[in-house]
Amino acid sequence: MNSQFTLGVDLGGTKTEIIALDTSGKERYRKRTATVKGSYPDTIKTISSLVFAAQEQTGGSCPLGIAIPGTVSLKTGVIKNANSWWLNGHDLKADLAAVLGHDEIYLENDANCFALSEAVDGAGKDGDMVWGIILGTGSGSGLIHNKKIWRGRNLLGGEWGHNSLPWITSEEAAAWTDVKCFCGQKNCIETFVSGTGLERDYAKRTDSFDPEAMVYPHNSEYIIEKMREGDATAKASFAAYVSRLARSIANYANFFDPDVIVLGGGMSNIDELYELLPEKIKEYIFGGEFDTPVVKALYGGSSGVRGAAWLPAMHRS
Ligand SMILES: [Zn+2]
Incomplete structure (x- = not known):
């Protein structure tokens, strides 16, 4: 060898x-x-x-x-x-x-x-507890503690996307009642915070949502471009996306308080996330103090x- x-x-x-x-x-x-x-x-x-x-x-x-x-x-x-x-x-x-x-x-x-790559020598290399989150077509996450994967007894360590969206509003629950996650549950974090989640939200706001469809008429790049042009619907979709992602992060940060949060996947290339997320997360943090960096993956794909x-x-x- x-x-x-x-x-x-x-x-x-x-x-x-x-x-x-x-x-x-x-x-x-x-x-x-x-x-x-x-x-x-x-x-x-x-x-x-x-x-x-x-x-x-x-x-x-x-x-x-x-x-x-x-x-x-x-x-x-x-x-x-x-x-x-x-x-x-x-x-x-x-x-x-x-x-x-x-x-x-x-x-x-x-x-x-x-998450391991980013924790060993990537954007999370200085943290003892590193939370890596992938926001792509779907979403996934991993937890690394002292450069080792926190796998858990049942391999559930870092499983995040198939918990229910935290602090879900009655409007959100009502609007998404026809969305079922592939895992069999409803209101899974993944169905909101993946790129597909943003596309689904925009489709719902523009009356182009088809519950049978797996792919929506406008992709994330289009929606982000419209948001940057000032389009009101795209701005509302993106604001909802940031709030949902912030809640989904805050709920778990309140529990295990990581040293650094590293974002990967296609949605991690949206620069506005790094400006907006820290303040938005803080709104849901117990006690309101939160200085954990939320950073983009160093090694990307x-x-x-x-x-x-x-x-x-x-x-x-
Ligand atoms: Zn699910």
């Missing part, structure tokens, strides 16, 4: 990416390829070819971390809850170990990998793959 390098793979819905990090965290190799959707055997092929190509550069087998959508069941060892459905029910670690010839392979939820590459070191320490 070549321990001078670790490999990280991000198994995304549209792309699969690999990097090699040296022991100082410097990236030494990177390659990405399209994800073959719907086929588990093709997933094994894609990952193993990327690993073999990387190992030609690093010189021999290296410890490997993989960021996966979903989690590995503690009871059965197989993947569950992945929106890349073809992974569900498979023992990816064992199947890859058979092909790669070693089992120093660590699988971890992609939001946890994102690469946080998942970097976090995956940090997994072997985290498990060894």
Whole structure:
């Protein structure tokens, strides 16, 4: 085993990416390829070819971390809850170990990998307790304590998006009564604070909401552009979005009081969030004092793959 390098793979819905990090965290190799959707055997092929190509550069087998959508069941060892459905029910670690010839392979939820990357040497590197939140098509979050993923007894550590929106108003509950989360619950944080949540809100305000639709007529970029032009409906949608995100953060900050909150995903590129969120969060903080930085991810879209590459070191320490 070549321990001078670790490999990280991000198994995304549209792309699969690999990097090699040296022991100082410097990236030494990177390659990405399209994800073959719907086929588990093709997933094994894609990952193993990327690993073999990387190992030609690093010189021999290296410890490997993989960021996966979903989690590995503690009871059965197989993947569950992945929106890349073809992974569900498979023992990816064992199947890859058979092909790669070693089992120093660590699988971890992609939001946890994102948070780990930002906590180790990203925007949260100075904090003991780092809360990483992804705001993309969906939302996810991970908690890192002293550079280790806070997984929890049932792997629920950092699960955030499938709790109910805090301080929900009767108007919000009434307006969103026809919105059901994929998890089976109603009023989940994810349905409000993801990019899809903003798009859904705007669709409702412009009478273009279809409860059967998964995609809405106007995307987040369009809504933010309209908001910046001064459009009243877009401004109202964005103000509601900021309030909902602030409440969803404050409710948990009141409980575990993190040192830093790092935002990732497409919505984290909206600069206005960093101006508005701190004050808005404070409105819901017990006692009103809150100086926790809310910052943008340093590694952007690469946080998942970097976090995956940090997994072997985290498990060894
Ligand atoms: Zn849910």
